[in-house]
Amino acid sequence: MPLYLNDEQTMLRDTAKDFVADAAPVSHLRALRDANDPAGFSRDLWKQFAEMGFTGILIPEGDGGLGLGHVEAGVVLEEIGRNLSPSPFLTTAVAAVEALKGTAHAAQHFPGILTGETVAALAIDDGPKHRATVAMQAERAGNGFRLTGRKQFVTHGHVADLLIVAARTAGAAEEDDGITLFAVPRDAAKLDVTPERLADSSIAARMEFDGVEVDADAVIGEVDGGAANLKRLLAAGRTGAAAEMIGVGSGAMDMTVGYLKERKQFGVTIGSFQALQHRAAHLYSELEVARAATLKAQQLLDAGDERAVSAVSVAKAMTGLATTLAVQEGIQMHGGIGMTDEYDIGFYMKRARVLAEMFGDTNFHADALAKTAGY
Amino acid sequence: MTDLETFRSETRAWLEENCPPSMREPVRSEKDACWGGRDQSMLTPDQKLWMNRMAERGWTVPDWPKEYGGGGLSPAETKILREEMARIRARNPLNSFGISMLGPALLKYGTHEQKLEHLTKIARGEIRWCQGYSEPNAGSDLAGLQTSAEDKGDHFLVNGQKVWTSYADKADWIFCLVRTDKTTKQGGISFVLFDMASEGVSTKPILLISGYSPFCETFFDNVKVPKENLIGELNKGWDVAKYLLGHEREMISGMGLAGPGGNPLIEGAIATIGLDDQGRLADPLLRAELAMFEVRAKAFGAMSEKFIDELKAGQAHPAQPSMMKYYGTELNKARYELIMASGGSDALEWESDASSKGAKPRAWLRTKANSIEGGTSEVQLNIIAKRILDLPSA
Numbered sequence: 001m002p003l004y005l006n007d008e009q010t011m012l013r014d015t016a017k018d019f020v021a022d023a024a025p026v027s028h029l030r031a032l033r034d035a036n037d038p039a040g041f042s043r044d045l046w047k048q049f050a051e052m053g054f055t056g057i058l059i060p061e062g063d064g065g066l067g068l069g070h071v072e073a074g075v076v077l078e079e080i081g082r083n084l085s086p087s088p089f090l091t092t093a094v095a096a097v098e099a100l101k102g103t104a105h106a107a108q109h110f111p112g113i114l115t116g117e118t119v120a121a122l123a124i125d126d127g128p129k130h131r132a133t134v135a136m137q138a139e140r141a142g143n144g145f146r147l148t149g150r151k152q153f154v155t156h157g158h159v160a161d162l163l164i165v166a167a168r169t170a171g172a173a174e175e176d177d178g179i180t181l182f183a184v185p186r187d188a189a190k191l192d193v194t195p196e197r198l199a200d201s202s203i204a205a206r207m208e209f210d211g212v213e214v215d216a217d218a219v220i221g222e223v224d225g226g227a228a229n230l231k232r233l234l235a236a237g238r239t240g241a242a243a244e245m246i247g248v249g250s251g252a253m254d255m256t257v258g259y260l261k262e263r264k265q266f267g268v269t270i271g272s273f274q275a276l277q278h279r280a281a282h283l284y285s286e287l288e289v290a291r292a293a294t295l296k297a298q299q300l301l302d303a304g305d306e307r308a309v310s311a312v313s314v315a316k317a318m319t320g321l322a323t324t325l326a327v328q329e330g331i332q333m334h335g336g337i338g339m340t341d342e343y344d345i346g347f348y349m350k351r352a353r354v355l356a357e358m359f360g361d362t363n364f365h366a367d368a369l370a371k372t373a374g375y
Numbered sequence: 376m377t378d379l380e381t382f383r384s385e386t387r388a389w390l391e392e393n394c395p396p397s398m399r400e401p402v403r404s405e406k407d408a409c410w411g412g413r414d415q416s417m418l419t420p421d422q423k424l425w426m427n428r429m430a431e432r433g434w435t436v437p438d439w440p441k442e443y444g445g446g447g448l449s450p451a452e453t454k455i456l457r458e459e460m461a462r463i464r465a466r467n468p469l470n471s472f473g474i475s476m477l478g479p480a481l482l483k484y485g486t487h488e489q490k491l492e493h494l495t496k497i498a499r500g501e502i503r504w505c506q507g508y509s510e511p512n513a514g515s516d517l518a519g520l521q522t523s524a525e526d527k528g529d530h531f532l533v534n535g536q537k538v539w540t541s542y543a544d545k546a547d548w549i550f551c552l553v554r555t556d557k558t559t560k561q562g563g564i565s566f567v568l569f570d571m572a573s574e575g576v577s578t579k580p581i582l583l584i585s586g587y588s589p590f591c592e593t594f595f596d597n598v599k600v601p602k603e604n605l606i607g608e609l610n611k612g613w614d615v616a617k618y619l620l621g622h623e624r625e626m627i628s629g630m631g632l633a634g635p636g637g638n639p640l641i642e643g644a645i646a647t648i649g650l651d652d653q654g655r656l657a658d659p660l661l662r663a664e665l666a667m668f669e670v671r672a673k674a675f676g677a678m679s680e681k682f683i684d685e686l687k688a689g690q691a692h693p694a695q696p697s698m699m700k701y702y703g704t705e706l707n708k709a710r711y712e713l714i715m716a717s718g719g720s721d722a723l724e725w726e727s728d729a730s731s732k733g734a735k736p737r738a739w740l741r742t743k744a745n746s747i748e749g750g751t752s753e754v755q756l757n758i759i760a761k762r763i764l765d766l767p768s769a
Contacts, residue, residue: 002687002688003685004684004685004688257765261766271766272769273769274757276766277756277757277766278753278756278757278760280766281698281701281757282701282756284759284763285759288698289671289674289675292681292682293678295677296680296681311677314677315674362670363663366663366666369666369670370655370656370665370666375644375654
């Protein structure tokens with residue numbers, strides 16, 4: 001398979017580009033932020049995503065979806081990133097769908113995701129840094145389980161209709177065996193949900209599970225065998241976050257290059273200065289390399305290739321590097337105006353930082369690659 | 376079995392039978408690679424055998440037309456051949472500026488006679504070529520070159536000096552940019568070929584920081600060049616040169632990629648420094664540097680694959696080779712800094728067995744030229760800024 005978008009994927013990209021730029025440009029985020037919107041995203045917009053068919057991209061045809069792959073999901077995510085559109089697309093239509101695929105929960109939750117009724121949130125991080133470990137305890141209690149522990153960085157967790165929670169039914173924190181995924185309702189008793197606004201104006205929840213009781217049928221997949229689902233969720237989430245970051249980085253770069261062509265100092269456009277040209281050209285190179293790495297990861301995931309695991313880490317780490325550079329150069333090259341709230345470039349900086357942290361940052365994934373390579 | 380599967384299994388069997396074991400070892404230095412040429416005594420018996428066997432099938436240039444000595448393979452077949460060679464770590468049978476640079480330019484701009492004459496000899500490794508581009512005052516400003524070619528009816532009379540002519544002292548022929556009109560800059564350049572044994576050609580090696588002298592100063596004193604050796608139109612050599620430079624950049628752009636098989640950089644670091652009780656490299660900061668480098672190197676591997684796929688499909692931006700050249704060469708320099716850091720004092724030994732006669736330190740020093748030759752990194756960044764990002768000229 002050649003490493004570029006095929007005709008159908010290009011058509012989808014054009015559709016997504018127009019739709020997202022029209023329905024949710026950066027001004028949409030600004031309006032939500034200025035209104036201190038308690039949800040942090042628009043349910044109406046989520047429904048429109050569903051009407052476009054986007055929410056069913058990764059849902060199998062047999063379940064009513066489009067049965068497409070990570071390349072196609074990434075095409076939509078890149079446009080979400082470019083426009084900084086607040087949306088539960090990554091957590092719900094990408095990561096959660098991958099976790100639920102092929103389980104009894106698919107029939108229950110996919111219809112809502114397809115119509116844009118359901119928003120899912122991922123309670124997978126036990127602390128402020130994403131780790132490959134799961135510490136939260138799930139003890140057997142009667143017919144079901146009792147969950148105790150805390151989670152954070154649960155994006156949209158305060159309004160989600162479905163929480164996917166990673167907990168430990170056996171084994172030690174760093175082991176794969178003994179992990180179980182649960183589908184938990186947000187309004188469960190003894191679950192304390194505290195929304196916190198993040199730097200990019202999105203909202204993520206802190207969660208205290210103080211002996212939350214769930215039935216046996218809350219288990220997603222197999223008891224003690226949740227690692228496989230969790231890994232699918234993470235691979236999809238990481239690849240998707242990389243694609244969204246490519247959008248954020250490209251959006252920031254386009255804005256900056258546009259500014260270099262307009263802004264005059266010393267009587268000439270600043271884009272004619274070689275110092276700035278070289279930095280812009282270097283940035284372009286880093287972003288192109290990150291884009292290629294992301295497409296490679298998407299294609300390998302879609303092919304079910306075992307090399308996908310390391311390709312996903314390369315993509316997440318590389319987009320973290322390139323997009324961080326893009327937003328930093330963006331502000332610097334805009335000069336003082338780049339520091340103002342009125343100008344949009346700062347929004348890109350904030351979103352990039354959140355996405356870089358989500359599902360493991362550059363260091364986490366570089367470390368994972370090193371471990372796999374035996375050093 | 377599909378045709379391609381058959382091709383793969385036949386190719387695998389043929390390589391297995393015909394690639395000598397010594398040609399499945401990594402190339403230790405530029406000197407260790409096979410460059411062909413009129414003086415075949417410079418080749419080892421195995422180098423000669425491997426080159427000739429591959430040339431017989433047209434596989435030194437697998438995707439060139441058969442009538443010019445190529446294999447006539449499709450892109451898919453060429454890819455399979457490369458994969459099968461990589462699988463057994465087979466060496467390139469022939470390193471050649473004729474293949475990577477002159478060949479593509481001749482295929483595009485040469486006449487049928489010129490192609491028959493030169494391409495077939497390139498494919499068989501009979502003629503070793505060098506490139507006469509840079510001059511003492513025309514490096515990055517290549518179009519400022521002054522070497523003149525005066526029209527003398529049936530021939531040109533060439534006078535001037537070139538510099539950084541790679542292997543000019545070992546090459547049989549040169550492809551050369553000369554000035555045929557002094558009144559315009561880029562519009563007065565022509566592209567000619569001539570025999571380095573011609574009267575009036577002399578070369579002088581330049582000793583480099585690596586202790587090697589792969590580059591030469593090259594002098595032309597009333598060299599007679601037959602008119603039929605002009606490639607393309609008179610005064611239109613700049614087009615040929617630019618086309619060729621694009622190919623040179625494409626070739627150089629592969630530099631940031633690790634070779635086939637394991638990862639010598641990581642293996643070297645583990646061998647020298649060792650692992651701690653957690654199984655991690657016992658130097659945590661070097662480990663972090665290596666890991667971060669590997670992120671970029673692996674991502675660039677994907678970029679390289681994407682670039683080649685887009686080239687084949689005619690989708691690549693014409694200035695994209697500049698990005699590949701810039702990124703690949705900078706990455707290669709970084710790789711060799713890490714190879715030296717991983718090797719410790721062993722890697723500093725200039726002549727010892729521990730450093731394979733100084734292969735590491737010499738290769739490290741050699742890489743510093745990567746971002747200068749074939750257009751400096753700064754020139755590539757200028758090209759990206761202007762032609763891809765469309766930023767204004769000063």
